[in-house]
Amino acid sequence: MSDHEEHVIDRESGTMGMxxxxxxxxxxxxxxxxxxxxxxxxxxxxxxxxxxELDTFVGTLNTVVLLISSMTVAMSITAVQKKNNALALxxxxxxxxxxxxxxxxxxxxxxxxxxxxxxxxxxxxENMERGELLFYGLYFIMTGLHALHVIIGLIVLFFAGxxxxxxxxxxxxxxxxxxxxxxxxxxxxxxxxLFPLMYLIT
Amino acid sequence: MTQSEKYTHVSYRxxxxxxxxxxAWLTTTDHKRIGLMYLFGIAVFFCVAAVLGLLMRIEKIxxxxxxxxxxxxxxxxxxxxxxxxxxxxxxxxxxxxxxxCLPIMIGAKDVMFPxxxxxxxxxxxxxxxxxxxxxxxxxxxxxxxxxxYVPYSAEANSNVVIALTAAxxxxxxxxxxxxxxxxxxxxxxxxxxxxxxxxxxxxxLYATAWIQVLATPIVGITLLMVIAxxxxxxxxxxxxxxxxxxxxxxxxxxxxxxxxxxxILPAMGxxxxxxxxxxxxxxxxxxxxxxxxxxxxxxxxxxxxxHMYTSGISYYSRWFFSFLTFIVAVPSAIKVFNWISTMYxxxxxxxxxxxxxxxxxxxxxxxxxxxxxxxxxATNVHVHDTTFVVAHFHYIIFGGMGxxxxxxMHYWFPKMYGRMYNEKVANLAWGFLFVGFNVxxxxxxxxxxxxxxxxxxxxxxxxxxxxxxxxxxxxxxxTGLIIMIANLIRGVRKGAYASANPWKxxxxxxxIESPPTLLNFDKVPEIKxxxxxxxxxxxx
Numbered sequence: 001m002s003d004h005e006e007h008v009i010d011r012e013s014g015t016m017g018m019x020x021x022x023x024x025x026x027x028x029x030x031x032x033x034x035x036x037x038x039x040x041x042x043x044x045x046x047x048x049x050x051x052x053e054l055d056t057f058v059g060t061l062n063t064v065v066l067l068i069s070s071m072t073v074a075m076s077i078t079a080v081q082k083k084n085n086a087l088a089l090x091x092x093x094x095x096x097x098x099x100x101x102x103x104x105x106x107x108x109x110x111x112x113x114x115x116x117x118x119x120x121x122x123x124x125x126e127n128m129e130r131g132e133l134l135f136y137g138l139y140f141i142m143t144g145l146h147a148l149h150v151i152i153g154l155i156v157l158f159f160a161g162x163x164x165x166x167x168x169x170x171x172x173x174x175x176x177x178x179x180x181x182x183x184x185x186x187x188x189x190x191x192x193x194l195f196p197l198m199y200l201i202t
Numbered sequence: 203m204t205q206s207e208k209y210t211h212v213s214y215r216x217x218x219x220x221x222x223x224x225x226a227w228l229t230t231t232d233h234k235r236i237g238l239m240y241l242f243g244i245a246v247f248f249c250v251a252a253v254l255g256l257l258m259r260i261e262k263i264x265x266x267x268x269x270x271x272x273x274x275x276x277x278x279x280x281x282x283x284x285x286x287x288x289x290x291x292x293x294x295x296x297x298x299x300x301x302x303c304l305p306i307m308i309g310a311k312d313v314m315f316p317x318x319x320x321x322x323x324x325x326x327x328x329x330x331x332x333x334x335x336x337x338x339x340x341x342x343x344x345x346x347x348x349x350x351y352v353p354y355s356a357e358a359n360s361n362v363v364i365a366l367t368a369a370x371x372x373x374x375x376x377x378x379x380x381x382x383x384x385x386x387x388x389x390x391x392x393x394x395x396x397x398x399x400x401x402x403x404x405x406x407l408y409a410t411a412w413i414q415v416l417a418t419p420i421v422g423i424t425l426l427m428v429i430a431x432x433x434x435x436x437x438x439x440x441x442x443x444x445x446x447x448x449x450x451x452x453x454x455x456x457x458x459x460x461x462x463x464x465x466i467l468p469a470m471g472x473x474x475x476x477x478x479x480x481x482x483x484x485x486x487x488x489x490x491x492x493x494x495x496x497x498x499x500x501x502x503x504x505x506x507x508x509h510m511y512t513s514g515i516s517y518y519s520r521w522f523f524s525f526l527t528f529i530v531a532v533p534s535a536i537k538v539f540n541w542i543s544t545m546y547x548x549x550x551x552x553x554x555x556x557x558x559x560x561x562x563x564x565x566x567x568x569x570x571x572x573x574x575x576x577x578x579x580a581t582n583v584h585v586h587d588t589t590f591v592v593a594h595f596h597y598i599i600f601g602g603m604g605x606x607x608x609x610x611m612h613y614w615f616p617k618m619y620g621r622m623y624n625e626k627v628a629n630l631a632w633g634f635l636f637v638g639f640n641v642x643x644x645x646x647x648x649x650x651x652x653x654x655x656x657x658x659x660x661x662x663x664x665x666x667x668x669x670x671x672x673x674x675x676x677x678x679x680x681t682g683l684i685i686m687i688a689n690l691i692r693g694v695r696k697g698a699y700a701s702a703n704p705w706k707x708x709x710x711x712x713x714i715e716s717p718p719t720l721l722n723f724d725k726v727p728e729i730k731x732x733x734x735x736x737x738x739x740x741x742x
Contacts, residue, residue, distance in 0.1 A: 007316060009314065010389075012389065013314050013385050013389045016384075017314065017315060017381055017385045020381045021377075021381060023415060023416065024415055024418070024419045027417075027419035027420055028419040028420075028423045029423070030423075031422075031423035031453060032423055032427075034453070035427070035449065038449055120435050120436045121434060121436075130444040131444075133437065134437070134438070137436035137437060137438060137443075138438075140434075140436065141427070141434075141436055145426075
């Protein structure tokens with residue numbers, strides 16, 4: 001606002017604020033990971049059984065997709081720093097496409113589960129063992145919350161790209177893009193933990 | 203002391219920005235205006251919840267149904283708890299006086315993220331509105347109590363989801379404020395102000411902000427899980443859906459116990475400012491007070507289990523949590539000793555803020571010692587879920603945080619408005635509040651020990667004497683509140699103009715105009731001394 005035109009958020013403060021926010025996000029998911037750990041400890045065999053049901057191939061594919069998208073975001077920051085805005089926008093576009101690929105995979109994975117009548121509150125699920133019920137509950141809420149973060153990340157990346165086009169993100173002022181990148185790495189990082197816990201430890 | 207002439211500078215309250223009138227406030231990014239906007243919100247909700255509290259007291263003046271039935275009573279104590287905890291006390295001092303004073307006290311022009319600061323206020327308002335709406339929408343007011351214990355909160359037919367969402371949204375606001383303060387303290391201190399030259403109120407806000415950032419997300423996800431349980435039938439906590447209710451209690455208290463320190467730490471910071479000023483003497487044990495704030499924040503993270511002694515946790519974890527509960531009392535006691543030592547040998551001026559600060563110590567001591575009674579395993583089992591607990595946490599939260607809030611209000615009032623309230627009336631109001639408070643809550647200790655359960659709208663006739671005394675106390679307390687609020691409002695409108703430094707304080711906020719200009723400082727101050735250097739010491 002006009003009263004504070006001279007108020008500039010320097011880069012170090014901006015990233016510091018972002019890191020603090022990322023901590024809160026980690027703690028948010030940390031609560032779910034804690035619940036996962038407790039229930040896995042209580043029902044190891046049933047978690048094992050239920051985990052076999054998930055498609056490891058799709059999970060691996062999505063992991064690779066997200067890892068590459070993290071790389072392209074990091075590259076786009078370097079591109080802006082080197083004043084190559086066209087390349088930076090291109091790399092952000094690739095990131096967006098990869099994120100959409102991730103979401104489409106996720107969509108097919110979930111609809112497949114729905115076909116098997118596995119969704120929260122479904123009759124099949126309610127007749128399962130307690131541990132399997134909890135596993136699927138955690139599966140849906142954790143991947144669901146993660147997918148929500150992918151969408152938020154996409155919106156943030158969009159604003160960063162818009163900033164490059166409008167000239168508010170420049171080689172001198174990369175804060176917005178850097179923070180968007182940090183957020184995107186968080187989305188990636190959480191998936192790196194979700195993937196083995198859900199798909200691999202069986 | 204006071205001056206008859208109106209100040210001549212353009213203060214933050216009169217400054218003309220892009221917009222005029224109410225819009226100038228709703229779009230402001232000025233930390234002082236945002237602080238005042240929090241003050242208005244908190245004051246309104248405090249009055250609402252106080253009236254609800256009074257209604258509960260009237261209901262309990264006689265056994266059986268007096269003015270409301272059991273279901274209404276359950277709804278009212280839930281709303282009283284939700285409003286007081288999430289809307290009034292948790293943001294409380296940090297949001298109002300933290301916003302107003304923190305940048306000034308560290309010699310900055312604003313917080314680091316002014317727009318985010320305004321956003322936090324809007325999120326707060328949305329959360330507060332949701333909290334109130336939950337009472338009137340859907341299937342009747344939530345009746346779970348502010349703790350939302352499952353399985354009842356997962357199964358109750360009342361309007362729990364909106365109340366949960368409200369608490370979640372308010373938590374988000376709290377996180378953003380904490381984040382803002384941490385970065386502000388790290389990055390915006392005036393040249394020369396090292397961490398250990400910072401006044402103690404910013405120190406307490408710093409410790410508070412870390413708790414807000416690190417603990418609030420846990421309750422956020424926990425409330426989301428209960429929402430998922432109610433809407434999607436994903437059962438984490440409801441045994442009928444495969445879950446474990448004890449897990450809910452753990453996750454809830456992992457946040458909600460540190461939240462108690464979010465309430466009390468800024469209160470301790472306020473009185474740490476008031477004692478040196480009204481004793482005209484540097485605070486005793488500056489470093490000890492500063493470090494004990496951090497110690498409380500750290501240890502306070504690991505005592506949540508003392509809410510669950512009777513919930514069926516193992517013997518060893520009960521032992522562990524009880525031990526840590528005793529440990530966390532140590533830094534609080536260090537502070538109390540330091541405040542009292544600060545007054546020793548000082549030239550004490552018994553003004554309204556000091557009255558509140560001294561009564562803070564008195565009430566906080568009673569609350570603290572009864573806290574140890576509850577923290578000890580053997581006595582806890584006896585008084586668990588009785589009005590003893592109710593009395594204990596009201597002594598801490600209202601007697602502690604509430605009285606410190608009033609102390610801060612009377613201390614920084616001349617800085618906020620550039621005017622003075624009538625001090626005689628203010629002292630009278632303090633008298634009513636202090637007497638009313640003790641008459642209201644002390645009998646609850648006694649009938650609690652005798653076995654009066656909490657959250658009951660009805661009771662056996664043998665408890666009636668205690669309840670009647672308590673209800674009389676409630677009326678005295680409300681009278682005090684009315685006098686205090688009326689006096690403050692009159693002070694804002696018609697009070698005598700205050701000088702820039704009416705209390706002869708030495709921290710930075712007293713070195714600038716009352717009320718401050720928009721940018722607080724004409725030029726960035728340079729800090730060369732420790733924070734509490736009064737005249738006597740400078741000469742020596």
